[in-house]
Amino acid sequence: MGAKAMSTPQEQDEEQLFAQHIRQLIDAGQLVDPESAKGRLLQAAAKLFNDQGFERTTVRDLATAVGIQSGSLFHHYPTKEAILCAVMEQVVRFNTTRMRVRLQQALNTREKLRALILCELESVVGGTGDAMTVLVYEWRSLNPDSQRYILALREVYEDLWMTTIAAAVAEGLVSGDPFIIRRFLTGALSWTKTWFKVGGQMSVSQLADEALRLLIR
Amino acid sequence: MGAKAMSTPQEQDEEQLFAQHIRQLIDAGQLVDPESAKGRLLQAAAKLFNDQGFERTTVRDLATAVGIQSGSLFHHYPTKEAILCAVMEQVVRFNTTRMRVRLQQALNTREKLRALILCELESVVGGTGDAMTVLVYEWRSLNPDSQRYILALREVYEDLWMTTIAAAVAEGLVSGDPFIIRRFLTGALSWTKTWFKVGGQMSVSQLADEALRLLIR
DNA sequence: CAATACCAAGCAAGCGCTTGGTTTGTAAAG
DNA sequence: CTTTACAAACCAAGCGCTTGCTTGGTATTG
Numbered sequence: 001m002g003a004k005a006m007s008t009p010q011e012q013d014e015e016q017l018f019a020q021h022i023r024q025l026i027d028a029g030q031l032v033d034p035e036s037a038k039g040r041l042l043q044a045a046a047k048l049f050n051d052q053g054f055e056r057t058t059v060r061d062l063a064t065a066v067g068i069q070s071g072s073l074f075h076h077y078p079t080k081e082a083i084l085c086a087v088m089e090q091v092v093r094f095n096t097t098r099m100r101v102r103l104q105q106a107l108n109t110r111e112k113l114r115a116l117i118l119c120e121l122e123s124v125v126g127g128t129g130d131a132m133t134v135l136v137y138e139w140r141s142l143n144p145d146s147q148r149y150i151l152a153l154r155e156v157y158e159d160l161w162m163t164t165i166a167a168a169v170a171e172g173l174v175s176g177d178p179f180i181i182r183r184f185l186t187g188a189l190s191w192t193k194t195w196f197k198v199g200g201q202m203s204v205s206q207l208a209d210e211a212l213r214l215l216i217r
Numbered sequence: 218m219g220a221k222a223m224s225t226p227q228e229q230d231e232e233q234l235f236a237q238h239i240r241q242l243i244d245a246g247q248l249v250d251p252e253s254a255k256g257r258l259l260q261a262a263a264k265l266f267n268d269q270g271f272e273r274t275t276v277r278d279l280a281t282a283v284g285i286q287s288g289s290l291f292h293h294y295p296t297k298e299a300i301l302c303a304v305m306e307q308v309v310r311f312n313t314t315r316m317r318v319r320l321q322q323a324l325n326t327r328e329k330l331r332a333l334i335l336c337e338l339e340s341v342v343g344g345t346g347d348a349m350t351v352l353v354y355e356w357r358s359l360n361p362d363s364q365r366y367i368l369a370l371r372e373v374y375e376d377l378w379m380t381t382i383a384a385a386v387a388e389g390l391v392s393g394d395p396f397i398i399r400r401f402l403t404g405a406l407s408w409t410k411t412w413f414k415v416g417g418q419m420s421v422s423q424l425a426d427e428a429l430r431l432l433i434r
Numbered sequence: 435c436a437a438t439a440c441c442a443a444g445c446a447a448g449c450g451c452t453t454g455g456t457t458t459g460t461a462a463a464g
Numbered sequence: 465c466t467t468t469a470c471a472a473a474c475c476a477a478g479c480g481c482t483t484g485c486t487t488g489g490t491a492t493t494g
Contacts, residue, residue, distance in 0.1 A: 070450085071452075073451095
């Protein structure tokens with residue numbers, strides 16, 4: 001799921017540390033093992049919901065994708081909406097964990113800012129990209145209770161952002177209102193999903209530099 | 218539909234000029250008169266599609282919103298999807314026309330860039346905001362033919378952007394790859410729909426300045 | 435007296451989900 | 465090592481409802 005082309009010892013440590021955290025979350029029951037039946041169901045759901053949208057995806061589509069009968073889905077989740085909610089919960093938990101690890105490794109505010117940008121870009125254009133897009137685009141299909149639940153998880157994630165941006169402003173690294181900066185960034189980074197192709201001329205790391213260049217002068 | 222709080226003579230001229238262009242397009246049959254039955258249908262559709270999403274909106278919802286029977290919709294448009302397509306077509310035509318008028322009034326590249334940003338922001342957070350969001354979010358619900366049709370219209374709009382950004386780069390006003398700049402901007406500006414509130418502390422014009430500040434150093 | 439705009443009724447298809455029963459994996463009991 | 469027990473995973477069938485859209489007819493308008 002993470003970036004595969006890592007090389008330096010520090011980055012290898014980081015990857016290992018991250019994998020360790022993920023394993024802990026799986027054991028604690030907060031994250032579904034992607035190799036389990038449930039995990040494969042969620043991955044297929046993320047892909048289908050991203051490709052066709054939640055409403056256009058039928059439980060029969062989903063069942064076919066994982067090779068079971070449509071009724072059997074409801075052994076794993078009580079409703080179709082609960083599957084959507086699980087997809088969103090998983091991706092937020094996964095990415096929050098990765099961001100925490102990367103932030104810890106960053107030495108100064110500038111590096112932290114770049115780490116956040118890179119993390120979000122990797123989330124959006126990388127392995128969890130389907131689920132991330134679903135998280136943004138299919139919000140309306142959640143019932144109010146689920147919305148509140150996911151929103152609470154997202155707030156943890158957003159706090160990491162706001163803390164870092166506020167520090168950058170305090171240090172004079174960037175200028176402007178932190179909230180507006182974050183919101184411009186949210187839009188710009190999530191939109192990369194629609195046009196950036198991994199493996200093309202530009203690397204994700206270079207793209208992160210371009211985004212950072214917009215903020216820091 | 219346009220901004221209401223205009224004051225200077227130049228801006229009044231601009232508004233008048235714009236209204237004149239719109240009237241021409243209505244007479245030419247390219248734009249639907251918003252006061253006609255069809256026009257009110259499209260406005261209601263834009264609002265519903267934005268609020269609930271295209272798939273979640275039933276033809277019965279739509280018919281109730283305009284005060285007719287569900288079957289009567291199909292006197293105006295052959296399918297539900299055609300209504301979605303019309304909503305998108307209208308908003309692209311409308312905003313392309315406004316952008317052309319504003320560009321003509323701008324004296325230099327910096328002003329042109331600001332005019333484009335302001336136009337797009339007004340499209341997104343103003344009267345056509347519902348339709349603009351639908352244009353971005355409901356793309357998948359169009360059949361391939363409709364997608365091609367709308368895409369062709371959008372390309373005209375995007376050409377106005379790319380020409381201006383290329384000029385700005387050539388003049389050294391902004392730095393970076395024009396395509397990446399436009400794509401970052403597309404995401405950042407369209408995302409304002411989700412958080413910016415017209416009539417709040419910040420005006421749309423101020424927001425445009427903030428966005429411009431990201432680009433120009 | 436056409437053309438336009440609409441209503442009232444309903445059809446065929448597809449939807450999420452339920453039900454009752456069967457297979458499969460696992461682990462203690464004999 | 466075999467048997468028994470039991471829960472988790474899944475199948476086959478289909479129910480009740482909603483969906484987009486059709487049809488045949490009726491007002492309204494220029």
